[in-house]
Amino acid sequence: MLCLGLMSGTSADGVDAVLARFNGAAQQPRWELLRHRHTPYPQQLRAQLIAAGQGAPLSAADWLELTEATTEMQATAARAADPEQKAALVGCHGQTVWHRPPEAGRRGASWQLLQAPLLAQLLKRPVVHDFRAADLALGGQGAPLVPRADAALLGRVDGWRGLLNLGGIANLTLIPPRCGPDSEAAVLGWDCGPANSLIDLAVDHFTAGAQSIDRDGAMAAGGSCQEQLVSRWLKEHYFHTAPPKSTGREHFGRDDLRRRLEEMQGICSADAVATLTGFTAAVVAQDLDQLFARQGIRPLELLVAGGGSHNPVLVSELRRRCTGCSVGLTDRHGIPVEAREALVFALLAWWHERGHPGNAPAVTGAAREVLLGVRVEPG
Secondary structure, eight states: OEEEEEEEOTTOSEEEEEEEEEESOSSSOEEEEEEEEEEEOOHHHHHHHHHHHTTOOOOHHHHHHHHHHHHHHHHHHHHHHOTTOOOSEEEEEEEEEEEEOOBTTBOOEEEEEOOHHHHHHHHTSOEEEOOSHHHHHTTOOOOOOHHHHHHHHHOOOSSOEEEEEESSEEEEEEEOOSSSTTTTOOOEEEEEEESSHHHHHHHHHHTTTSOSSOGGGHHHHTSOOOHHHHHHHTTSGGGGSOSSOOOOTTTSSHHHHHHHHHHTTTSOHHHHHHHHHHHHHHHHHHHHHHHHHHHOOOOSEEEEESGGGGOHHHHHHHHHHSTTSEEEEGGGGTOOTTTHHHHHHHHHHHHHHHTOOOOOHHHHOOSSOOOOOEEEOOO
């Protein structure tokens, strides 16, 4: 079955779209990635989405127009990846603007902008969307949703295998080995903390909006990481909370950057970006060390995907700090680093069609496995 997967992450830089073929057993599908396209958001739309995700007040009319514009960009991305309209089904994550993890006495919630009936009508194909809601309703975090799909797409090796997505937020997947005492263990995963979110916001701040990302790690490469600040930040509560856990720009956004910049007063912009880059890698390394201390698990390899994988300084920092595992990119396993999450949502749509549950309770904390997504048909 041919499926389209559409993903726009916390960085809100645009929509990644993949056209993929799936067949065989749901748990271990045979798959082929046929096409991947990235469609950037127009600068004004990206700015509006980031502002909305930081709590900027919008009128009802503004929310409506923002959702409609986001939906139309999803359709544009879908057409770029499937110009012949061969896909039978579309899996669309939508654009997250707010994520609220569950707390004591309060259920979690998550909001992804999308007019799914409009998207189905624009593409003339059924759309599966709202993937987080069912897991949240069962007491789960609703995130991350990729670990179970990662395991199905990449398979197992002789030891634990780690996948790290470096979008706006860094999230980890740990896939159990194919043999040995841990072979029956559950897939693990959680949101580590900031990846590109603070780095991007800092670059935007220091360049007065002239640059939105630290392209090729150029600014960080010109500075020095202030290790005493990194060590202090690693002591913060979120980084010592055991999984399941999830987060977003609500936690690691402009207000958080402002606080950290106040602590970095007196250092140059290059040192500040280098420190935030080192901090991102240090959070991941600490999580892996904590996993080993809790459960005796350390992955043999850490495969990196997402926009942050193009930042050589960040990848170098991961290699330096994540001791005991080999750090590489998902490209070498047939998954382009920018296509991985879109491919996951194509698979989740196919799983919805097959009636196969898509969440991993060991990851999200949901009460049980559940079918993810809501299907809408074109009129």
